[in-house]
Amino acid sequence: MNTASSLSTGFTPAFLTFGRELRTPDDTSHDFRKILQSENFVPEITPKLMQLANTLQQAREIQEQSEERRKKYVDKQRREDPGYNPGELVLATTHTLSNALRGVSNKFAPRRDGPYIIKKRHGPSSYEIADPQKPDVVIGVYHASALVPYVGESSMLPAPVQPLRKRGRPRKQTPEHGSDPGQPEKRGKPKNTPPLAGSSSGRLQIQRGRL
Known part of the structure; x- marks a missing residue:
């Protein structure tokens, strides 16, 4: 080689x-x-x-x-970035996984779903999209190759077949101590606990008492 x-x-x-x-x-x-x-x-x-x-x-x-x-x-196989502006509607490319239990087949799933609204541009060719019904909740950042312009009336928007979910895990929130009423409080061992009769410390105390 x-x-x-x-x-x-x-x-x-x-x-x-x-x-x-x-x-x-x-x-x-x-x-x-x-x-x-x-x-x-x-x-x-x-x-x-x-x-x-x-x-x-x-x-x-x-x-x-x-x-x-x-x-x-x-x-030669790439297309130029159309240059989406904030507020425009687009369709996002889907990656559906087949699931026999749910009756979902990737073959019959739509290749693109939406529409979604452009919120912000990141870099030269990435865009931040959101649901038109919830424009304040950002779904994620997608490349221009995964988006196509939506052609249709903006007054009557159809609902996505398989809505996109926000990527990543939600942030872990650490609850403050005592803020959750349903959580039991941690209690330590009482300091002045009498020793058991069968324990070694208990036997020593009994012997000292006899002396």
Whole structure:
């Protein structure tokens, strides 16, 4: 794997990591110590480093070209952000899970449900939506790819088939001490509790009393 040329960089991972290709089993079967002892490789270090620097720069350029090519292919399937304004009605993409007990099938569930109202914009392509009946209660933040404009009369809005719920768990509220009348109060052990007759402390007290 490390000796195969990569499509993104044009070089092998071993060459970009170590500055040379990995040795093959045929290379490792020969002893090159005599060659290293007889030859002087110091003058060759500088050209080797220059070649490695040029190779890394070339690998970066090839990688950037590969990223641009992949981005071009992906952008063909994307649509531009329509730029929703606060107060507009949209439909949200649903992800229904099939449930045989409840008689729910993902195949027959609507792909988009709503309508919902745009409350606020987050970033370049995310929007905060809410139920038109409860505009003050925010359901969540959705990407523009999960929203489509609602086409219909705004005077008579249909109810969602499967209303979206607010994402995440509700905040944990710690009740104040004594605020809940139904919660029993914690009572500690009484300080002046007489010891039991069969306990060790009780026997010691009895013996001391006899003395």
